[in-house]
Amino acid sequence: MDKFTTLSGIAAPLPLINIDTDMIIPKQxxxxxxxxxxxxNLFDEMRYDDDRNEIADFVLNKPQYREAEIIVAGDxxxxxxxxxxxxxxIKDFGIRCVIAPSFADIFYNNCFKNGILPIAxxxxxxxxxxxxxxxxxxxxxxxDLEAQTITSSDGEVFHFDVDAFKKHCLMNGLDDIGLTMEKxxxxxxxxxxxxxxxxxx
Amino acid sequence: xxxxxxxxxxxxxxxxxxxxxxxxxxxxDRHLVHEVTSxxxxxxxxxxxxxxxxxxxxxxxPDHNVPTTLDRANAATMTEDSRIQVAALDTNAREFGxxxxxxxxxxxxxxxxxxxxxxxxxxxxxxxxxxSHTATHGAFGALAHGIGTSEVEHVxxxxxxxxxxxxxxxxxxxxxxxxxxxxxxITMSVIGKTGTAGGTGYVIEYCGEAxxxxxxxxxxxxxxxxxxxxxxxxxxxxxxxxxxxCNGRPHAPKxxxxxxxxxxxxxxxxxxxxxxxxxxxxxGEDIAPSVTWGTSPEDVLPxxxxxxxxxxFTGGKVDAAQRSxxxxxxxxxxxxxxxxxxxxxxxSCTNGRIEDLRAAAAxxxxxxxxVSRAMVVPGSGLVRAQAEEEGLAQIFIDAGFEWRMxxxxxxxxxxxxxxxxxxxxxxxxxxxxxxxxxxGGRTHLMSPQMAAAAAITGHLTDVRxxx
Numbered sequence: 001m002d003k004f005t006t007l008s009g010i011a012a013p014l015p016l017i018n019i020d021t022d023m024i025i026p027k028q029x030x031x032x033x034x035x036x037x038x039x040x041n042l043f044d045e046m047r048y049d050d051d052r053n054e055i056a057d058f059v060l061n062k063p064q065y066r067e068a069e070i071i072v073a074g075d076x077x078x079x080x081x082x083x084x085x086x087x088x089x090i091k092d093f094g095i096r097c098v099i100a101p102s103f104a105d106i107f108y109n110n111c112f113k114n115g116i117l118p119i120a121x122x123x124x125x126x127x128x129x130x131x132x133x134x135x136x137x138x139x140x141x142x143x144d145l146e147a148q149t150i151t152s153s154d155g156e157v158f159h160f161d162v163d164a165f166k167k168h169c170l171m172n173g174l175d176d177i178g179l180t181m182e183k184x185x186x187x188x189x190x191x192x193x194x195x196x197x198x199x200x201x
Numbered sequence: 202x203x204x205x206x207x208x209x210x211x212x213x214x215x216x217x218x219x220x221x222x223x224x225x226x227x228x229x230d231r232h233l234v235h236e237v238t239s240x241x242x243x244x245x246x247x248x249x250x251x252x253x254x255x256x257x258x259x260x261x262x263p264d265h266n267v268p269t270t271l272d273r274a275n276a277a278t279m280t281e282d283s284r285i286q287v288a289a290l291d292t293n294a295r296e297f298g299x300x301x302x303x304x305x306x307x308x309x310x311x312x313x314x315x316x317x318x319x320x321x322x323x324x325x326x327x328x329x330x331x332x333s334h335t336a337t338h339g340a341f342g343a344l345a346h347g348i349g350t351s352e353v354e355h356v357x358x359x360x361x362x363x364x365x366x367x368x369x370x371x372x373x374x375x376x377x378x379x380x381x382x383x384x385x386x387i388t389m390s391v392i393g394k395t396g397t398a399g400g401t402g403y404v405i406e407y408c409g410e411a412x413x414x415x416x417x418x419x420x421x422x423x424x425x426x427x428x429x430x431x432x433x434x435x436x437x438x439x440x441x442x443x444x445x446x447c448n449g450r451p452h453a454p455k456x457x458x459x460x461x462x463x464x465x466x467x468x469x470x471x472x473x474x475x476x477x478x479x480x481x482x483x484x485g486e487d488i489a490p491s492v493t494w495g496t497s498p499e500d501v502l503p504x505x506x507x508x509x510x511x512x513x514f515t516g517g518k519v520d521a522a523q524r525s526x527x528x529x530x531x532x533x534x535x536x537x538x539x540x541x542x543x544x545x546x547x548x549s550c551t552n553g554r555i556e557d558l559r560a561a562a563a564x565x566x567x568x569x570x571x572v573s574r575a576m577v578v579p580g581s582g583l584v585r586a587q588a589e590e591e592g593l594a595q596i597f598i599d600a601g602f603e604w605r606m607x608x609x610x611x612x613x614x615x616x617x618x619x620x621x622x623x624x625x626x627x628x629x630x631x632x633x634x635x636x637x638x639x640x641g642g643r644t645h646l647m648s649p650q651m652a653a654a655a656a657i658t659g660h661l662t663d664v665r666x667x668x
Contacts, residue, residue: 016524017517018397018497022634027615031266031282033240033289035350045636050622074517076398079431080634081613082333083238084349102398105433106333106347113351123516163365165224176351177251180359183218183226187254187361190217190228198214200454200462201230201258201326 002115003173007096008142009069011133012059019073020080021107025089038085039092060093064136070143072126072133073100077118078107087114097143099150101126112166113176117145119160128152145171204472206369207438208404211344211469215327217361226361230326231343233312234261234299234353236290237615238331242354243293253297254360260321261294262302263287264311266615269578269605273304283616297357310581310607313337313550317421318581320450324439324466329356334550334631335434336427340420341447342439342469344404347428368478370403370432371471374411376485381665383560384419385552385629385648386491387411387483388426393491393501395481400432403479406471407437411485417446418556425551426631429498438470490664492537493633493646495525500633504651504663508535528635529643530623537661540645544626545575545656546638547649548605549612552629553580555587557649561629562593564653564667570601571659572627576618577602578610600656614638627655 029041047058054061060068071090077100078086087110090098097117111118121129132139132152139153145167150158169176180187194201205213218226232255239261246253253259266283267273279287287304294301300321302309308319313334316322322338328345329335331353338345352362372391392399405427412423420437427435444463447453454462489503500522502509510533511522526533531540547553547561558579577597579585585607588594594604611618612630620626620642629652633644645661654662 015517015520017521020632020634022613022632022637026636026640027613030237030615031280031286033244033286035241045640050640074521076401076431079397080333080632082331082347082349084241084331084351087349102401104398104431105401106349106428110349110351113349163224164222165220165363176363177249177355177358180226180355180361180363184359186218186226187228187359191360194228198325198462198465200323200458 001113001173001175004096004115004117004145004170006142006144007069008140010065010067010137011070011072011129011139011141012065012068013130013133014059014071014073015130017074018076018079021078021083021086022080024078024086025083030083030085035088036092038089039094042089042093067094069094070097070099070141071095072130073098075101077103079104082106084110087111087116091116099126099129112170115170115173117143117170119150121158121160125158128156204475206471206475206477207342207406207436207469208344208367208369211325211327212366214325223365225364227327227364229329229356229360229362230258231316231321231328232259232356233316233328233330233335234259235265235312235330235332236263236286237265238350239293239353240286240289241350242357243297245354246357251358253299253357256298258360259357260300260316261290262309262312262315263290263304265609265613267304267608268616269608269610269618271606273606307582307586310584311550311553311609313425314553314580314584317341318450318583320447320453323447323453323462324443325469329362333428334425337421337425337550339424339427339435340417340437341443342436342466344434344436346433367404367433368402369476370400370405370479370481371477372405372407373409373480373482374407374485375409375482376411377414378411378485378488381490381650381668382488383648383650384415384422386488388423389491389493389498389501389646390483390488391481392426392430392498394483395430397429397497397499398431400427400430403432405430405432405435407435412437413440416556417442418554421554422551426498429631439466490648490651492651492661494529494531494537495522496528496633496635497521497525498631498633498646500525502537504537504661506537508533508537510534538663540661541625542627542655542660543573543624544620545570545572545652546611546626546628546630547576547652548578548580548610549630550580551631552649553578553584555584557629558584558588558593559591561649561653562596564650564664565600565657566596568600568657570656572656575602575656576605576611578605579607581607611638627652627661
């Protein structure tokens, strides 16, 4: 997995609440058996018209946001389906960080497995960063995972919380499965004990 | 011993390892796998030379993009990418030695209907699947939730998940439901009250007289939509109805093991003085037959209400409501029962079980549909067979419904069962998101009874007028 340490980039404003994973990557793109190549279909139905032409006023189609690496969005980002195609599409587009007042649990978790940092901040702080994002390519937002800070283009600093284990894995690009397999003795011991206490399982 | 919730009890029974910071390895008893969210996980195993840790606890069934037309045995009815995905599941299930129900098997169906039907889902278990509606299995007092594909790979390789304990939320539905009010109306009304993010970070336990009165099918409907309220998992404490449902299922324990299981299952309830981080209470008698008007499952109103105006909301919901009305082609102040319907879809892991089909058929018997198309997609081949045996299929066919094969179908429209732009659908499924049932499609969520009523009149209808 790609490491995430610091990022200074353009942020795209998406001031909608309840952005669901069907919006992020519609179902017709879930038929792939690969993880890559979904960026072109990120927010597909908002981004393209029926003839597959770009819709000019959608944020990621605007010249100043084509290189965006951060999304600033409304409450409950990533709700709905568990499809990991959503973070795959976000990552493939080039977004490494999503900032919102809150995230749906499964999406939030999926981000960390893919080198994406989701940051939940109070609404008033998201409002400041949303205004910053609206300035386009003139404003770069800086994220420092080690220090757990976001710095707006005006130099305003916000602290964010992140689970220590998730932070550790993201900063070092660690493979969860490899880490868990180091604890195989605990898993085997659990199975031995469960074979006695709950043999029907 | 300190009092515990049901969630705490199941959690404590499954911690295989706990780190100093509280990060746990939670052991997984049942892993359900379908074709859409698993190919990359199996590919990951191959690339790293890893095996499936517990193939005997892993159950595979294709459901999301299989056709539901009667001619589906002919693979040519599938698009090439769907065919490849289903074929990949077939290869993976056989190669890794999983329990497997292919399309040709009468037991095939929606993974969340097949699991309980076959007795894979039992009280006190941990159940996961790369699908958010895994919450369904919570109806058995199993801790069940959706996971992403990376976690699917993690469970395949280790039979565990890296987890931290969630918070406990109690949703109590007191008293009795009124006639015409169903499990679907309960779960939708709860989301209408708490919002789609109200359950984020929590596991919900549903309790109270109205929940206890529900059948197992109804309880599955309630837990199924816990995720629409933001909670990864919903739970209902097991009771005699649960045990009766499980008893005799193909993979349920038998003999002495059944007795041992039963003894443990009877301890699975929240202690009287357990701590709840959040409590929500609704009176059963206050719940009405409900429909959604917008593009979020929280946009719920009784059928007797009118389309709301965006200025009735605050914050980001003002713009969201306007966007929903524009998308849905609705005007504030319109009575919900005046909204004309083009299509009716009865099915899904929310409402594709035998009881749902019975309820819809009871309304439809001897009637004809007044919509341009209507389809019933049974949740499994066995539900389909039972409905045919009970004469329900003929009632649907006589009314003008298409009688389909089992699958997820128009709930998420990955197969050809899709809405056209602007087409308005009365659906018994779980999500009314923009484009969910097809680009530009307009979805109103409701119970099977309400969907049947809408099919007969051609507009959203209070089913109580037909009872």
